[in-house]
Amino acid sequence: MTPAKLDISVNSEIGTLRAVMIHSPDSGIGRVAPSKAQDWLFEDIIHLDTVRADEYDHYVKLLLYFLDPAKIKGKLNNPVDTLTDKREFYKPGKPGYFNSDKVVEVEKLLADILEITEIRKKLCAAICAIEECSYALQLELSATPAGLLSRILISGSMPDGEMLFPPIPNLIFTRDIGITINNFILLSKPAKKARGREALLSRYIFYNHPLFSASTHKILEFPHEVKYFLRPGDGQEEKATLEGGDVMVISPEHVLIGCSERTSPSGANEAIRLLFEHDVVKKVTVIRIPHKRDYMHIDTLFTQVNRHTWVVLGSVCATPDKIKRQPQDYLSEKKVKDHVQIFQFTKGKDRPKKFKSIESLLTSISEKDLGSTGKTNFIYSGNNEFPYDEREQWTDSCNLLALREGIVLGYDRNDRTIQSFKTNGFSVVHVKDLITQLENEEIKVGELKDTLILMPSGELSRARGGFHCMSLPLIRDSI
Numbered sequence: 001m002t003p004a005k006l007d008i009s010v011n012s013e014i015g016t017l018r019a020v021m022i023h024s025p026d027s028g029i030g031r032v033a034p035s036k037a038q039d040w041l042f043e044d045i046i047h048l049d050t051v052r053a054d055e056y057d058h059y060v061k062l063l064l065y066f067l068d069p070a071k072i073k074g075k076l077n078n079p080v081d082t083l084t085d086k087r088e089f090y091k092p093g094k095p096g097y098f099n100s101d102k103v104v105e106v107e108k109l110l111a112d113i114l115e116i117t118e119i120r121k122k123l124c125a126a127i128c129a130i131e132e133c134s135y136a137l138q139l140e141l142s143a144t145p146a147g148l149l150s151r152i153l154i155s156g157s158m159p160d161g162e163m164l165f166p167p168i169p170n171l172i173f174t175r176d177i178g179i180t181i182n183n184f185i186l187l188s189k190p191a192k193k194a195r196g197r198e199a200l201l202s203r204y205i206f207y208n209h210p211l212f213s214a215s216t217h218k219i220l221e222f223p224h225e226v227k228y229f230l231r232p233g234d235g236q237e238e239k240a241t242l243e244g245g246d247v248m249v250i251s252p253e254h255v256l257i258g259c260s261e262r263t264s265p266s267g268a269n270e271a272i273r274l275l276f277e278h279d280v281v282k283k284v285t286v287i288r289i290p291h292k293r294d295y296m297h298i299d300t301l302f303t304q305v306n307r308h309t310w311v312v313l314g315s316v317c318a319t320p321d322k323i324k325r326q327p328q329d330y331l332s333e334k335k336v337k338d339h340v341q342i343f344q345f346t347k348g349k350d351r352p353k354k355f356k357s358i359e360s361l362l363t364s365i366s367e368k369d370l371g372s373t374g375k376t377n378f379i380y381s382g383n384n385e386f387p388y389d390e391r392e393q394w395t396d397s398c399n400l401l402a403l404r405e406g407i408v409l410g411y412d413r414n415d416r417t418i419q420s421f422k423t424n425g426f427s428v429v430h431v432k433d434l435i436t437q438l439e440n441e442e443i444k445v446g447e448l449k450d451t452l453i454l455m456p457s458g459e460l461s462r463a464r465g466g467f468h469c470m471s472l473p474l475i476r477d478s479i
């Protein structure tokens with residue numbers, strides 16, 4: 001078992017990250033067929049070896065340097081290079097696995113709980129029901145050793161490559177499976193079928209893994225009495241859905257929820273009800289964004305960099321007088337419907353407060369919630385120049401993960417956004433150079449200030465998510 005239990009606690013987007021849940025690209029990603037890519041929410045197929053060894057593994061190394069340095073320091077070349085499988089360091093269950101309780105891997109947590117016979121049987125039955133497998137396969141899976149079974153349930157394939165059911169290639173986006181809000185865990189209710197198995201696996205992990213034993217009574221789940229299935233039609237509109245990328249814990253008292261392609265109005269409603277009833281926060285701001293593939297969650301449109309700096313897509317987030325518009329933008333019905341709407345709900349008050357733009361909301365958060373005294377600063381995707389703003393937002397220029405205040409990870413391909421960071425006084429360093437410097441003790445993690453760390457992105461960005469999406473923070477220091 002992964003040792004110890006965690007006292008989970010996240011009350012900001014930027015406090016120093018102490019524990020995070022991730023999932024390294026598994027073999028299922030290497031089996032996404034072009035004909036299924038869009039159904040499985042990828043825009044393209046991804047080269048597995050490249051996405052792992054040349055891209056994601058650097059993310060794991062960097063997280064370990066920041067969160068659990070003893071697990072990585074001095075181990076980059078040795079003993080990793082002496083192992084027959086060079087990627088053993090990254091593979092749960094292998095002798096060389098890094099096995100950290102600060103950078104925790106879904107596959108490892110799942111393997112841990114699958115050691116318990118009752119859970120193994122229940123999960124195999126549940127997955128076989130969803131995936132319409134035979135009873136014989138259900139029995140075979142139930143008798144499979146935990147580590148191997150964990151890989152099968154995630155990748156959908158047997159070790160010899162036989163595909164049993166679809167992969168869940170979006171599990172790398174752990175942000176979306178649940179949200180740590182103070183010391184509560186809000187479970188997601190995915191809108192897309194392709195993400196359904198992720199929700200099931202994560203529900204079992206949160207309820208059953210000893211790592212979360214201190215929080216079992218603080219798991220918030222949508223109740224089943226939301227009877228969308230009694231409503232006419234296929235009920236999709238009415239269904240209460242919520243994905244983690246639409247939830248941002250901005251301060252101990254304040255949560256943002258996106259109402260998006262993925263999070264429905266009734267989903268936002270349920271989340272607010274749960275958060276207020278359980279006294280988790282006092283304020284929830286709902287941001288209704290256009291329902292578009294490119295803007296699937298609010299974290300595709302903006303993320304926080306430090307107390308007073310945000311990276312945003314100008315064409316959606318800027319205050320109205322700053323947004324460049326054509327006459328038709330005022331006239332076309334679709335555009336009007338596509339306007340962002342923002343409602344802030346406060347516990348105990350009937351009527352919400354309205355904000356006119358995402359920028360004005362973020363300014364209010366920086367100043368009122370986080371006590372920032374200087375000017376609130378916006379770094380724009382693609383330097384706010386069409387078409388680079390949209391191109392770079394598509395490749396997640398606005399989807400950054402803060403390791404602590406001012407230290408953020410983003411893709412190396414978003415040139416104009418990177419230039420904007422520089423213009424705004426940020427240092428920019430490539431992850432490979434930074435890791436070498438850290439390993440050679442030329443720099444210490446604590447010495448970095450206002451830095452954008454560039455991550456290789458040729459393959460990863462095809463999965464339509466950045467490092468905010470690829471992280472589920474479990475513990476952050478309070479700011």
Ligand SMILES: NC(=O)NCCC[C@H](N)C(=O)O
Binds near residue numbers: 469
């Ligand atoms: N929080 C996020 O924005 N997550 C990105 C999820 C990408 C994934 N391919 C999806 O469409 O669900």
